[in-house]
Amino acid sequence: MSWALIPLTEEQRAIQRTAREFARTEIAPQAVAWDRDGGFDRRIVQQLGALGFLGMMIPEAYDGLGLDTCTYLVALEEVAVADASAAVLMSVHNSLPTQMILRYGSEAQRLHFLRPMARGESLGAFALSEPDAGSDAASLRTQAVRDGDHYVLNGVKSWVSHGSMADVILCMARTDTSDERKGARGISTFILTPNLPGFGVGKKEDKMGLRGDPTVQLVLDNVRVPAANRLGEEGMGFIYAMQSLENGRLGIAAQAIGIARAALEHSVAYAAERKQFGKPIKEFQAIQFKLADMATRITAARALLYSAAAAKDRGEPITQFASMAKLTATETAMWVTTQAVQIFGGYGYVKEYPVEKLFRDAKVTEIYEGTSEIQRIVIARELYNRT
Ligand code: CAA
Numbered sequence: 001m002s003w004a005l006i007p008l009t010e011e012q013r014a015i016q017r018t019a020r021e022f023a024r025t026e027i028a029p030q031a032v033a034w035d036r037d038g039g040f041d042r043r044i045v046q047q048l049g050a051l052g053f054l055g056m057m058i059p060e061a062y063d064g065l066g067l068d069t070c071t072y073l074v075a076l077e078e079v080a081v082a083d084a085s086a087a088v089l090m091s092v093h094n095s096l097p098t099q100m101i102l103r104y105g106s107e108a109q110r111l112h113f114l115r116p117m118a119r120g121e122s123l124g125a126f127a128l129s130e131p132d133a134g135s136d137a138a139s140l141r142t143q144a145v146r147d148g149d150h151y152v153l154n155g156v157k158s159w160v161s162h163g164s165m166a167d168v169i170l171c172m173a174r175t176d177t178s179d180e181r182k183g184a185r186g187i188s189t190f191i192l193t194p195n196l197p198g199f200g201v202g203k204k205e206d207k208m209g210l211r212g213d214p215t216v217q218l219v220l221d222n223v224r225v226p227a228a229n230r231l232g233e234e235g236m237g238f239i240y241a242m243q244s245l246e247n248g249r250l251g252i253a254a255q256a257i258g259i260a261r262a263a264l265e266h267s268v269a270y271a272a273e274r275k276q277f278g279k280p281i282k283e284f285q286a287i288q289f290k291l292a293d294m295a296t297r298i299t300a301a302r303a304l305l306y307s308a309a310a311a312k313d314r315g316e317p318i319t320q321f322a323s324m325a326k327l328t329a330t331e332t333a334m335w336v337t338t339q340a341v342q343i344f345g346g347y348g349y350v351k352e353y354p355v356e357k358l359f360r361d362a363k364v365t366e367i368y369e370g371t372s373e374i375q376r377i378v379i380a381r382e383l384y385n386r387t
Pocket of ligand 1: 092126128129134135136137138159160161184185238239242243245246319367368369370371374377378
């Protein structure tokens, strides 16, 4: 798939080659087993860490690679081509918990939590959603009550990607329960570790796709967290989460483009091999038009993503562009993988061939880190905010 529209630097090309080779040799051979068994081999975290891929945007002073967003997304797409589950692990860790600690954390928190995370010795997760607070994230009910120099947390967090594997969890909880209408402003962020008494891993979801990355509930039963583990200011947790999800949505867009690219690459190869009516099916316009539209939509989605990421790297606001990039890329992934299944026909519907998994993996990208409907709300709101 041509990258010609994105002018990569020499350094970015080198990182792309490294990521592609790693993904091809270390991730792709395991992806089917992870999908079948519903979990990773933990070694993937050490391997990604050894390459620096779990600290890509962390400054070198905190043991990261100190790279920009565009370079990170180049590596992430390569990982996603091989396996969307490995990509979500990399995306969540790089975009949410590490960036939150870097941006809002104290120096002590950066030294204690961020440095091992950047080295890949410690895996990060993000806990915002709850059983009754999904799209309406500000309605979350987990409580954090101050008790001396601690907070006591009670509640259930849902849909936590690799929450059962994580060493550091950035958890949003309500610190102000005095007035329900305080909503978003009554929420704070806490840095949790699984060794805290009362911290438990609850139900593991039996998912349609993205099965390698375990999605779990976290149960907080009187978890006493040192006040020093509160991130930034009390009451600012929802704003921190929203600002960080802008980074997250760029990562999910790159993941979706990787899934779509894999579907296109498999389809191109299959259409050249598969013969019907006496010739390879790539000779039929019905197939050519599908392949052409798949390639065009992927290229357009990537161009939008890299424009948004470049704006972020220039320090410009990207609320609207991050949502546009996520919306476009994830709907592209779903559409492209649907076409891929159609091109493969019956073989597209069975696990023996690769596009069935890609189709299942694509679906969740339209749901998590803000559904397509939420992205449209954010985009529409910004139309009024800017005028
Ligand atoms: N940057 C900075 N501040 C922001 C912001 C942003 N992007 N978005 C909202 N805010 C601020 C607002 O300015 C407002 O501040 P004030 O109190 O000063 O007015 C405050 O946050 C509340 O904002 P809204 O009134 O807009 O809040 P809302 O309740 O209407 O919700 C929403 C807005 C966009 C719908 C938001 O709830 C949302 O994004 N929902 C989707 C949640 C989501 O993406 N969840 C994904 C969970 S992570 C995951 O998927 C799992 C995983 O591990 C991959």
